Amino acid sequence: xxxxxxxxxxxxxxxxxxxxxxxxxxxxxxxxxxxxxxxxxxxxxxxxxxxxxxxxxxxxxxxxxxxxxxxxxxxxxxxxxxxxxxxxxxxxxxxxxxxxxxxxxxxxxx
Amino acid sequence: xxxxxxxxxxxxxxxxxxxxxxxxxxxxxxxxxxxxxxxxxxxxxxxxxxxxxxxxxxxxxxxxxxxxxxxxxxxxxxxxxxxxxxxxxxxxxxxxxxxxxxxxxxxxxxxxx
Numbered sequence: 565x566x567x568x569x570x571x572x573x574x575x576x577x578x579x580x581x582x583x584x585x586x587x588x589x590x591x592x593x594x595x596x597x598x599x600x601x602x603x604x605x606x607x608x609x610x611x612x613x614x615x616x617x618x619x620x621x622x623x624x625x626x627x628x629x630x631x632x633x634x635x636x637x638x639x640x641x642x643x644x645x646x647x648x649x650x651x652x653x654x655x656x657x658x659x660x661x662x663x664x665x666x667x668x669x670x671x672x673x674x
Numbered sequence: 675x676x677x678x679x680x681x682x683x684x685x686x687x688x689x690x691x692x693x694x695x696x697x698x699x700x701x702x703x704x705x706x707x708x709x710x711x712x713x714x715x716x717x718x719x720x721x722x723x724x725x726x727x728x729x730x731x732x733x734x735x736x737x738x739x740x741x742x743x744x745x746x747x748x749x750x751x752x753x754x755x756x757x758x759x760x761x762x763x764x765x766x767x768x769x770x771x772x773x774x775x776x777x778x779x780x781x782x783x784x785x786x787x
Contacts, residue, residue, distance in 0.1 A: 595773045606781050608778065609775050609777075612773060662776060666715075667715045667717075
């Protein structure tokens with residue numbers, strides 16, 4: 565498998581809290597994608613971090629990448645109810661095709 | 675704003691029937707994909723097409739076949755559906771030369787009775 569077991573999670577937090585989702589991968593990649601999928605919709609890319617970047621920010625989102633440990637994380641600051649979604653990380657592996665992790669279901673309670 | 679369109683939104687059918695799903699993208703991308711998403715949200719790539727050529731086939735059952743008329747369209751046909759084919763089928767597109775960022779359609783939910 566491309567992924568570590570810790571990638572499959574369900575998280576429930578209160579609005580206003582910070583949350584971090586982790587992702588570990590087993591094969592080389594040049595980039596890690598993070599997608600979010602809202603109920604009834606397809607995944608949408610929210611942040612992309614390249615192998616020469618350790619951190620990438622976009623609004624309340626922050627992605628990190630540690631190529632030595634082959635792990636990435638996505639943090640959301642001051643989560644809102646509209647952040648409720650399934651979050652996926654994905655890597656390109658050795659073949660260039662995108663391989664998705666198992667996803668983290670995030671529920672933000674009001 | 676939706677730029678990858680899929681029809682139908684959902685489809686219910688009986689075991690053994692044939693179904694066909696349509697996908698169109700208006701992004702000018704040259705590669706399109708079909709993914710299967712199961713009830714646990716696991717996403718598995720099934721096919722990808724680049725300039726009408728099949729470049730990835732993830733050993734899906736032979737009853738599945740992609741069909742493309744041009745680089746903006748990639749349909750999925752399933753001959754003789756099985757219960758395990760019940761899933762959401764997602765179409766996506768990307769352009770070459772980047773980091774394979776993919777743009778997804780809303781999906782087609784297939785239920786096989």
